[in-house]
Amino acid sequence: xxxxxxxxxxxxxxxxxxxxxxxxxxxxxxxxxxxxxxxxxxxxxxxxxxxxxxxxxxxxxxxxxxxxxxxxxxxxxxxxxxxxxxxxxxxxxxxxxxxxxxxxxxxxxxxxxxxxxxxxxxxxxxxxxxxxxxxxxxxxxxxxxxxxxxxxxxxxxxxxxxxxxxxxxxxxxxxxxxxxxxxxxxxxxxxxxxxxxxxxxxxxxxxxxxxxxxxxxxxxxxxxxxxxxxxxxxxxxxxxxxxxxxxxxxxxxxxxxxxxxxxxxx
Amino acid sequence: xxxxxxxxxxxxxxxxxxxxxxxxxxxxxxxxxxxxxxxxxxxxxxxxxxxxxxxxxxxxxxxxxxxxxxxxxxxxxxxxxxxxxxxxxxxxxxxxxxxxxxxxxxxxxxxxxxxxxxxxxxxxxxxxxxxxxxxxxxxxxxxxxxxxxxxxxxxxxxxxxxxxxxxxxxxxxxxxxxxxxxxxxxxxxxxxxxxxxxxxxxxxxxxxxxxxxxxxxxxxxxxxxxxxxxxxxxxxxxxxxxxxxxxxxxxxxxxxxxxxxxxxxxxxxxxxxxxxxxxxxxxxxxxxxxxxxxxxxxxxxxxxxxxxxxxxxxxxxxxxxxxxxxxxxxxxxxxxxxxxxxxxxxxxxxxxxxxxxxxxxxxxxxxxxxxxxxxxxxxxxxxxxxxxxxxxxxxxxxxxxxxxxxxxxxxxxxxxxxxxxxxxxxxxxxx
Numbered sequence: 073x074x075x076x077x078x079x080x081x082x083x084x085x086x087x088x089x090x091x092x093x094x095x096x097x098x099x100x101x102x103x104x105x106x107x108x109x110x111x112x113x114x115x116x117x118x119x120x121x122x123x124x125x126x127x128x129x130x131x132x133x134x135x136x137x138x139x140x141x142x143x144x145x146x147x148x149x150x151x152x153x154x155x156x157x158x159x160x161x162x163x164x165x166x167x168x169x170x171x172x173x174x175x176x177x178x179x180x181x182x183x184x185x186x187x188x189x190x191x192x193x194x195x196x197x198x199x200x201x202x203x204x205x206x207x208x209x210x211x212x213x214x215x216x217x218x219x220x221x222x223x224x225x226x227x228x229x230x231x232x233x234x235x236x237x238x239x240x241x242x243x244x245x246x247x248x249x250x251x252x253x254x255x256x257x258x259x260x261x262x263x264x265x266x267x268x269x270x271x272x273x274x275x276x277x278x279x280x281x282x283x284x285x286x287x288x289x290x291x292x293x294x295x296x297x298x299x300x301x302x303x304x305x306x307x308x309x310x311x312x313x314x315x316x317x318x319x320x321x322x323x324x325x326x327x328x329x330x331x332x333x334x335x336x337x338x
Numbered sequence: 339x340x341x342x343x344x345x346x347x348x349x350x351x352x353x354x355x356x357x358x359x360x361x362x363x364x365x366x367x368x369x370x371x372x373x374x375x376x377x378x379x380x381x382x383x384x385x386x387x388x389x390x391x392x393x394x395x396x397x398x399x400x401x402x403x404x405x406x407x408x409x410x411x412x413x414x415x416x417x418x419x420x421x422x423x424x425x426x427x428x429x430x431x432x433x434x435x436x437x438x439x440x441x442x443x444x445x446x447x448x449x450x451x452x453x454x455x456x457x458x459x460x461x462x463x464x465x466x467x468x469x470x471x472x473x474x475x476x477x478x479x480x481x482x483x484x485x486x487x488x489x490x491x492x493x494x495x496x497x498x499x500x501x502x503x504x505x506x507x508x509x510x511x512x513x514x515x516x517x518x519x520x521x522x523x524x525x526x527x528x529x530x531x532x533x534x535x536x537x538x539x540x541x542x543x544x545x546x547x548x549x550x551x552x553x554x555x556x557x558x559x560x561x562x563x564x565x566x567x568x569x570x571x572x573x574x575x576x577x578x579x580x581x582x583x584x585x586x587x588x589x590x591x592x593x594x595x596x597x598x599x600x601x602x603x604x605x606x607x608x609x610x611x612x613x614x615x616x617x618x619x620x621x622x623x624x625x626x627x628x629x630x631x632x633x634x635x636x637x638x639x640x641x642x643x644x645x646x647x648x649x650x651x652x653x654x655x656x657x658x659x660x661x662x663x664x665x666x667x668x669x670x671x672x673x674x675x676x677x678x679x680x681x682x683x684x685x686x687x688x689x690x691x692x693x694x695x696x697x698x699x700x701x702x703x704x705x706x707x708x709x710x711x712x713x714x715x716x717x718x719x720x721x722x723x724x725x726x727x728x729x730x731x732x733x734x735x736x737x738x739x740x741x742x743x744x745x746x747x748x749x750x751x752x753x754x755x756x757x758x759x760x761x762x763x764x765x766x767x768x769x
Binding site for chain 1: 428431434472473474477478480481484485487488491492494495503506507510511513514517534746748751
């Protein structure tokens with residue numbers, strides 16, 4: 073690890089040739105896969121592989137921060153939105169703006185030309201490694217901190233203020249004035265008690281009937297009077313007409329008992 | 339990754355990896371995986387047994403001594419169960435998700451120091467009792483944790499079913515919000531230790547373990563570590579009562595076992611981080627210089643580390659046996675409106691104190707009047723803070739209600755009164 077002409081170890085070379093082709097494949101996958109979540113996964117793979125290469129090139133701080141910030145937070149928020157489109161949804165390929173595909177292709181080609189030109193004209197001096205660029209031999213994060221909070225502290229502060237302004241702006245844009253009093257557990261409970269007179273029950277609804285011949289959720293329970301209790305079957309099943317009557321033997325039994333009870337009382 | 343490079347490029351690291359060979363690293367890596375897998379088997383038994391004792395029942399006691407082989411039997415059962423794949427699932431991601439979970443959870447222990455450098459008898463060869471360390475090791479732990487969430491999120495999404503999707507959406511929000519609080523609480527350790535390398539942080543705790551001077555950060559870390567591992571009372575992504583089993587509802591057999599494994603390894607991970615950063619790592623619980631430091635040398639510190647690790651694991655189980663699950667909105671309000679502001683304020687206070695001490699040269703003695711003054715002001719403000727007035731009663735004209743609304747006799751609600759009774763001429767009101 074001498075400053076002049078750093079020797080690249082065999083391990084690093086192998087690592088590069090394993091990771092780099094996979095990265096290129098994943099980057100191409102990002103362009104060609106159909107589903108948004110798969111594209112996001114390809115991007116995550118590229119990011120993580122890039123972090124591995126950073127770490128191999130003696131920049132552990134950069135590599136780890138890349139994973140924490142971009143993969144862990146930014147990409148996760150992307151995924152958060154993408155997930156809501158569902159598993160079997162594919163991107164629609166209809167053009168919403170006329171000719172956007174050709175314009176996009178042209179711009180992409182131009183960017184590729186510019187980047188290719190820059191890379192082609194760049195000179196690659198022999199690598200010097202961290203020992204050559206790191207003043208005073210301090211560890212990577214300390215040297216970075218000195219640069220960021222010493223030499224460029226004003227720029228750091230300006231960026232910080234900008235980010236806070238953006239965050240406050242987002243809060244202001246999404247803020248709504250509260251028009252109704254805030255609901256809490258007590259007010260919800262009070263509202264439910266108040267709604268009692270409209271036929272709402274405080275207790276859970278009765279569960280469906282359990283009989284010798286069936287204990288499915290489409291069979292209503294029987295009340296003490298031998299009548300079937302409609303609320304004991306899910307509202308969805310009732311609307312769809314998938315409700316089944318309670319077994320008639322059970323109905324007869326309960327009615328018998330109810331009759332006998334009234335006879336004894338009278 | 340390229341171990342030799344990491345070790346060589348690490349001037350800010352206390353552990354000495356200069357004698358490390360590739361074979362030593364491989365042996366250590368294998369030992370760590372074996373340690374984690376056996377610890378998970380033990381942890382499942384431990385959790386069931388401790389929760390059982392807290393609920394006054396014996397717990398698993400049939401297979402092996404004290405039921406110790408129970409989790410082995412459960413694991414075998416899981417492996418032999420039918421492996422189902424949901425028809426509507428996204429097959430590739432569905433298979434990949436549990437793998438991501440386990441892989442990321444195995445990464446963390448690479449930088450956890452089990453002890454100082456271990457001497458080998460009859461040789462002069464020593465090796466640090468940790469796989470690797472570098473100046474940003476603690477950030478690397480956070481990175482591994484944040485990658486692990488992809489397993490949960492993708493598992494929930496790819497199942498193509500409603501409950502898993504809800505579980506994974508919850509998990510995303512939960513991890514993003516609680517990782518912020520966790521990161522902020524770790525920052526105070528970085529400020530005090532002056533390093534992010536785990537071995538350096540342990541060696542900075544010779545005088546005092548950080549959980550005493552950094553008590554607020556420690557409390558925030560413990561709360562957010564439970565949130566981060568989806569354990570009760572924060573197990574909203576897999577809340578049984580609400581989401582069946584959350585993101586792993588559609589998983590069975592081996593794939594389910596992997597999620598299960600990842601969850602328990604994550605518990606061990608955050609416990610180990612807690613021990614390393616706040617509880618002195620592998621240091622013996624005795625004052626500095628006790629017995630000439632003999633308790634902090636050689637192979638003995640591994641025992642201290644394991645004892646502390648399982649003490650933190652016990653806290654996990656204890657919390658699970660004690661607390662109920664939070665409601666989701668309360669949970670988010672707690673994370674964003676309590677934990678993060680408190681953690682931020684604490685970091686600012688700590689940074690100011692450190693600046694005064696290191697740059698301005700203020701001594702501890704000069705701090706005491708400031709602290710006492712602040713405490714007095716706080717108590718005085720609390721003392722004279724006006725109490726919240728009860729809402730004025732009887733101001734509004736009480737409304738007369740129909741006592742037989744809907745055909746049932748109903749008692750008056752607060753703020754209502756019944757029509758005057760015809761029999762006694764009395765008036766009945768709600769409170």
